[in-house]
Amino acid sequence: MNTFNRVISILDRSLMKIEELILSFAIIVISVMVIGNVLSRTFTGASWAFNEEISRFALFLATFIGISYVARKGRHISMSAFFDLAPHKIRKALAIIIPLVTAIVLFVLAYYAYGYMASVRDSGRVTAALRFPYYWMLIAVPLGFVLGGIQFLRNAWINIKEKDVYLATDKKDYDRTDGAI
Template sequence: MEDNIYKDLPREGGLVKLLNLIDKAICRIEKVLLTYGIILMSVILIANVLSRLIFKNSIVFAEEVGRYLIIIVTFIGMSHVARIDKHVKVAAFYDSRKTKKSRKILAVMISSVTSATLFWLAYITFRYMMTAVLSGRVSPALGIPVYIVIGVVTLGILFTAIQYLVILIKNLTSDEVYIGRFPESEAIEEVK
């Protein structure tokens, strides 16, 4: 299914080919982290509830692992929902545009500003992660370095920035209007 999202990007040009490779790799990473993150979180938290009910004791690390997995699923999931255009958005202004040209201009503006903002945010979280590396902070129950969790947040933000960059490039290189992985016309048909 994911391979179809690249069909609308022109195949010529080094930048587009590079973005396609990066995007495919990100998609695979997202799938693995989201799938195993949700499964592991469910198993650990259900086991913790059962342990409390049956043995009257919690699993020491369960809440910490659950918290970290929620963070991982949230920030990696952010990139995934941007890819499939299922993120929460305020579409009233965009939807009120009557002409394809005005929607195209707005789509380019939205994807470029969003991508730039997310790249900046990824840079800031990367710097924060580096301060955590230098401080040597570790989590209380598991003793894992805190920078690992911050690194996942950074990756999620970076992956989302790349998704919006791909959407921007699709809008700049295609006659169609893209607000996600599909052209606007296909997204409208999906709703009907």
């Protein structure tokens, strides 16, 4: 493996670990907010004022950073009935076309999401309880779309480069190469 590929591999593994950390953190925060708020209402009769804001931020993180992670692992939602029944050559073509189209859509969505985030930033909008800039919650949206688009490009590239059909860079399509069901 040459130096460039080694650097890319290290960056990719580092990004995956960061995604895993963010996703784990977001799920833990959501759990703490839900359980803590229930306990607060039960014992004090009052909800936490900041609960909705923190939960929403964690949900944005989990949802949009999760796009990249599930694309990387080949665990994204797919309508695969036709794909699964298709012969190898058609599955191979679909395994290139579908991620390319998905990447394009994600990059377009990232563009519009960034524009929206910038307009919210420029408006000076802040959250009601914690008073932090609302655009902080939205940063995960264009970032997640861009990272997801990159992962789908990688998924298309592995299918261009390799003979077998891949659902993700490290996940073959049921390890089938003959088109058999």
